[in-house]
Amino acid sequence: MQITIAHLKRGERGIITDVSSVHIPLKLLEMGCLPGNYVELVQLAPFKDPMYLNINGTHLAIRKETASHILIDKIEL
């Protein structure tokens, strides 16, 4: 199974490998959600949704549904 941002736990990091352009708004890409950039899960709201992320230095929150369309390679600490 492919690992996505939705699988991250708090404090974990990964590198974005693929973004499905059908499910992801251009706005998110423009904010830095692009292949090659790093992503860190900063904080989770109750029920693990939405997810507060640090992508390439930009801090933003997205819903878990969207996060599950962004594939990553997890960085083991």
Place this chain on the structure above:
Amino acid sequence: MSKQINVALIGNPNTGKTSVFNSLTGLNQKVGNYPGITVEKKQGVCKLPRGVKAHIIDLPGTYSLNASSLDENVVIELLLNKNDKDFPDVAVVISDVENLKRNLLLFTQIKDLEIPTILVINMADRMRYKGISLDIDHLEERLNTKVALISTRKNEGIDHLKNLITNYKDISVTPCLDTSEIDKDYFDNLRKAFPNQLVYKLWLVITQDVNFGKVDRNEIDAIANFKTKSKADLKRLQQKETIKRYQFINSVLKNGQTIDLSQAKDLRTKLDRVLTHKVWGYFIFFIILLTIFQAIYDWSSVPMDFIDSIFASLSEWVKNALPSGVFTDLLAEGIIPGLGGIVIFIPQIAFLFLFISVLEESGYMSRVVFLMDRVMRRFGLSGKSVVPLISGTACAIPAIMATRNIENWKERLITILVTPFTTCSARLPVYLIIISLVIPEGRFLGLGYQALTLMLLYLIGFGTAIISAYILNKILKIKGKTFFVIEMPNYKLPLFKNVVLTVVEKTKSFVFGAGKIILAISILLWVLASYGPGPEFNDAEAIVKKEFAAQNLSEDDLQRKVASQKLEYSFIGITGRAIEPAIRPLGYDWKIGIAIVSSFAAREVFVGTLATIYSVGSNEEETIKNRMAGEVNPILGGPLFTFASGVSLLLFYAFAMQCMSTLAIVKRETNSWKWPALQLIIMSTFAYIVALVAFQFLK
């Protein structure tokens, strides 16, 4: 030579763009609307060196030139239209030193439109905390522009920026990105088809159709026929363009910026650990709300009492100082009490706007959106609905406009429909005066009963909004993609100057906007209350004298009886008594009825209306509150404003849709009369029923 330079300030949200605007223009600014749409247009004048003047326009914040909202569309419309009178001679892109990489994306897009573009790197004072160092010379060389490193907080670098703007003609307009890197064939074809046009501009026009589709094409109308790619292909090209731009930006920053993470002192992490915590986050949010309501109530009571008494004495003074006649009566009994009814609420409204602007400026509002999204989604709303619901406590009109950044149409529509339930500042005057009349003083756990009642009314407003959203979510059948992206900006200490400017600006527009209506209504009411048709009005004195001849009344009492007879048979009295049967079951008399009817122009008219009606024919110097307390229920006897009728009125105002401006905005934002009509009918009927039940139960 006194040439005026057109300057456009452009930047991502949360980069301190407005602070730069305030630093450049100071108080020389005016806020209006773009014609036809309700996007705020801020412009100002700045004096530059060598006697040059700059006309500065502060464009809405945007992340890129691919618009996804009406506000962002304004930016593109202006930049694509060379004939617009505001078309910039020079664009100033404001970026934030901590998010330089992302901010540069917008910079490269604007530069590619071949407009001279200055890069401002703001918040330079934070560089040291974050361990960031910049090689400005390198950045200027690679980006082929001039860079101003500034700090609006410390007021540094503004003069340098002014110099750069003055010498804008020296700035190169070479593009950053070669379009053939995206798709050589496609862009070569485009260039051949429209040899006189800038290719990147054409590309923007084509792709706006994909995303938003409202660009005014003017001379490049023919481009609509240039369809050689499917929408999905175009989106893929946009994605590629974004990647290419980031590659360029990364190569620039590789040598232009160094970040020493060991130097970074991260306040954000520490604050977020608490403020977005599963338990503490919500607890703190609740405490903040509680503090706001207590403050609005307690802090503003002193200036309010002061203003109330000033207007009462002013009215009295006018009566004594001016020669008696129709004009003096109109002034003393119509205009002054009517205006007093609005001026008195300036302190509270200013406090409310103060708190809202501090919450937004500090970056806390985004945390609330994050915390609330999951909860709100259950009710068919978005986390972003929290901002309209909270700013709806100031006014539903900007709140409904603030729904524009909700990506999903169904969530947005529901937010628009339920926002008018939140307690707007126009309800505040009504609440305050009634609470002070019918709710006893006293304290519970350090909080006043009156403040608690007010808080309860706000909660009722929110509660009703949420419950109606839940019902609407079940009823409405609208499908759409759900996207939710919100930036979590850095925490900032709000700039005193920005907060003050916001408070002054918003309070001013509240007072003048509502003031005009109130003035007109006060005059109308005074005329209607001072004249009447039949003999009961015109011969009031004779009738009253005859009726009470046996009782041997004192001159004063007799005068009062005459005044009340006149009022009752005046035009307004006749109208009021005609509608009285409909509102009597709610515990109101015809005077309140008139006040409610006039409230449909704007709710805050209520207090001014009562003040005008009560003061017609009265000779004593009295405050609005005392006059209301002295009113007697015509049937039951005893004071008119009892606990039961007071609560009934409070609930009526909590639920009724009584604001024409809001209905107009809802029409504009939903593009249909259906939604505002439903709001008006459903909310007002509901209000009537609740008020009826409350009065009958409590009386």
